[in-house]
Amino acid sequence: MTTGGERRARVLLSRLAEPYDERVQQVVAEHGVEALVGYVLRDGRIPGGPDLHRLGARVERATAVDDAEVARLVGARVLVPQDPEWPACLDDLEHPPWCLWVAGPGRLDEVVRRSVAVVGARASTAYGDHVTAGLCVDLVGRGFTIVSGAAFGIDAAAHRAALASDGCTVAVLAGGVDVAYPRANAELIDRIRRTGLVVSETPPGGAPARMRFLARNRIIAGLAQGTVVVEAGLRSGARSTLKHARELGRHVMAVPGSVDSLMSQGAHAEIRMGAELVTDGAEVAELVGHIGADLAPVKRGAQRAGDDLPDELRRVWQWLRPRSSSGVDEVMLRCGLTLAETLGALRSLEREGLAEELLDGWQRRPVGSR
Amino acid sequence: MTTGGERRARVLLSRLAEPYDERVQQVVAEHGVEALVGYVLRDGRIPGGPDLHRLGARVERATAVDDAEVARLVGARVLVPQDPEWPACLDDLEHPPWCLWVAGPGRLDEVVRRSVAVVGARASTAYGDHVTAGLCVDLVGRGFTIVSGAAFGIDAAAHRAALASDGCTVAVLAGGVDVAYPRANAELIDRIRRTGLVVSETPPGGAPARMRFLARNRIIAGLAQGTVVVEAGLRSGARSTLKHARELGRHVMAVPGSVDSLMSQGAHAEIRMGAELVTDGAEVAELVGHIGADLAPVKRGAQRAGDDLPDELRRVWQWLRPRSSSGVDEVMLRCGLTLAETLGALRSLEREGLAEELLDGWQRRPVGSR
Numbered sequence: 236m237t238t239g240g241e242r243r244a245r246v247l248l249s250r251l252a253e254p255y256d257e258r259v260q261q262v263v264a265e266h267g268v269e270a271l272v273g274y275v276l277r278d279g280r281i282p283g284g285p286d287l288h289r290l291g292a293r294v295e296r297a298t299a300v301d302d303a304e305v306a307r308l309v310g311a312r313v314l315v316p317q318d319p320e321w322p323a324c325l326d327d328l329e330h331p332p333w334c335l336w337v338a339g340p341g342r343l344d345e346v347v348r349r350s351v352a353v354v355g356a357r358a359s360t361a362y363g364d365h366v367t368a369g370l371c372v373d374l375v376g377r378g379f380t381i382v383s384g385a386a387f388g389i390d391a392a393a394h395r396a397a398l399a400s401d402g403c404t405v406a407v408l409a410g411g412v413d414v415a416y417p418r419a420n421a422e423l424i425d426r427i428r429r430t431g432l433v434v435s436e437t438p439p440g441g442a443p444a445r446m447r448f449l450a451r452n453r454i455i456a457g458l459a460q461g462t463v464v465v466e467a468g469l470r471s472g473a474r475s476t477l478k479h480a481r482e483l484g485r486h487v488m489a490v491p492g493s494v495d496s497l498m499s500q501g502a503h504a505e506i507r508m509g510a511e512l513v514t515d516g517a518e519v520a521e522l523v524g525h526i527g528a529d530l531a532p533v534k535r536g537a538q539r540a541g542d543d544l545p546d547e548l549r550r551v552w553q554w555l556r557p558r559s560s561s562g563v564d565e566v567m568l569r570c571g572l573t574l575a576e577t578l579g580a581l582r583s584l585e586r587e588g589l590a591e592e593l594l595d596g597w598q599r600r601p602v603g604s605r
Numbered sequence: 606m607t608t609g610g611e612r613r614a615r616v617l618l619s620r621l622a623e624p625y626d627e628r629v630q631q632v633v634a635e636h637g638v639e640a641l642v643g644y645v646l647r648d649g650r651i652p653g654g655p656d657l658h659r660l661g662a663r664v665e666r667a668t669a670v671d672d673a674e675v676a677r678l679v680g681a682r683v684l685v686p687q688d689p690e691w692p693a694c695l696d697d698l699e700h701p702p703w704c705l706w707v708a709g710p711g712r713l714d715e716v717v718r719r720s721v722a723v724v725g726a727r728a729s730t731a732y733g734d735h736v737t738a739g740l741c742v743d744l745v746g747r748g749f750t751i752v753s754g755a756a757f758g759i760d761a762a763a764h765r766a767a768l769a770s771d772g773c774t775v776a777v778l779a780g781g782v783d784v785a786y787p788r789a790n791a792e793l794i795d796r797i798r799r800t801g802l803v804v805s806e807t808p809p810g811g812a813p814a815r816m817r818f819l820a821r822n823r824i825i826a827g828l829a830q831g832t833v834v835v836e837a838g839l840r841s842g843a844r845s846t847l848k849h850a851r852e853l854g855r856h857v858m859a860v861p862g863s864v865d866s867l868m869s870q871g872a873h874a875e876i877r878m879g880a881e882l883v884t885d886g887a888e889v890a891e892l893v894g895h896i897g898a899d900l901a902p903v904k905r906g907a908q909r910a911g912d913d914l915p916d917e918l919r920r921v922w923q924w925l926r927p928r929s930s931s932g933v934d935e936v937m938l939r940c941g942l943t944l945a946e947t948l949g950a951l952r953s954l955e956r957e958g959l960a961e962e963l964l965d966g967w968q969r970r971p972v973g974s975r
Contacts, residue, residue: 288943
């Protein structure tokens, strides 16, 4: 059969079956999408396979639709794995979507090549929103696309921050790309569609049903190289996105917060289960980005004078007083060194400009005088 | 030589040498404490060993002290490894103390048998103090002794919480057990000494010098089965306690906080380095306590109706509406099941009291009606 046949079969199948239907997946793995659709259109009987005649219940409505016309009407395009724009990273999914409806100017495979999913609680706190914004602005500055689910709370904060910093962002919806949900985010979703991409495996017009939210999360995890949960209650759907990322072998990250916050409990539980604790964009980029280019600076306190000295010198230097002098014997006793070692250390410190010999002994040079 | 000789030698050595002096440790490992002290008292020359004559500088003052009299005067006792009260866990240290001065009614080896070190920033925040208090009260309730360093901030909050909940607490000081430092914590240290234990390797009267604070941290880590850092800046001394705990193979834990708080940066860095993230006493006890007795309950959200159903039943149940009915065909289509599967699932839900058949179809039973 032709590629056009496979495309048509996939789009039709997306109207007939949910993508995580194990029995359908099994038949596709054995016979291919076109053969499966052929069986369903006939009578649902697969030679030696499971009974799929129940898919027939949707055939009439599904075949009545002109998908090209639908695509034109909603301003979307439909991708199948054979298309150059199909992101290869989705093929890692145990249940890849049959096809993807995509609306927006970005090219999906390219924009997700360097991307992070940032997800979290709908009932986020001000802390969560603020951390999400900082994280996403930082990641956009490092050239990452922000993938999320356009939900209230963390998702919306992630998309907004990406848009505000002129970054690229991808919203993966549970319903059709033309069904703005939640309604209150309609304007946000519209802005994403104008500059980034709105994506769904549900055909246009499809309702954002509960099962589809859970199924959608696997696509969020599948598109990005890593997923960060910013805030999540223990039962948050965001944790299912992290679970998918873990199963896909992608980077799994969570942002800590107050142990008193219910909205951080899910993040803390994930860190205890092995998710990497991240506190800023540099740490995310270090994990997700390419080795070398994105190494996060090691966090350390302000450099103190004497920090880079060998142990013995630092010990002597720390015992010296800045405004009164100490005799060599006193220094020797305090540092537990021999006289020769003590004198040697004092001379070295003098050369470094960290100590000076006065008439009555040795004194530490003021910090910063070096 | 006699055990009395070893005891005297150790106490004398604690006045002559710092315990982390590698060369002294080396001679002790080869020749024993008594021989080393003998060499020092003679001329500091060790046959085939390093030159230790510098220790001689302290001999005169050290030998002039009557340790029994000192102990009586400050109300302390001095322990050496041969004593039954000496905690065997200290022998894991690379540089164990020569001896330990101990003041208080507790028996050191017994009170630390089930103990957690809780340490952190001196400049703690209200969040850190509050989390420390909750954690320590919880741990005391589980029979743990709280070990800390009597410093400002987290240390003081830990001791105070233990005292307030009539628990046992051990303060390890950098100076002598009779030198209350910081001065502002004198009353706290006195209360610890009356009900728990105040411990130091520094002889009475010894100043809490900077090097001794760092050395003291290894004893805190060495006494407890695990160390928790609640809040710590990146350069906090509390991190050195955690480092010792890690080197000793003890449990290493840190409490998360806001990513905006400088005082949580050290804790987050430790978690990124492998410390276990802990949010309450149950999680600490699970790690540190005995397997079985101290298993923390798995954190999960409130149980929802339908949670314990098999996948297929839950799917059908979720699609049913609570206040209007659905036809079997509608349920079948929505759930992607065969007619037989759908009917079977509906009957099962009916038996469980989770669905009921009305004249025009099936309806979900209200949550909690079961």
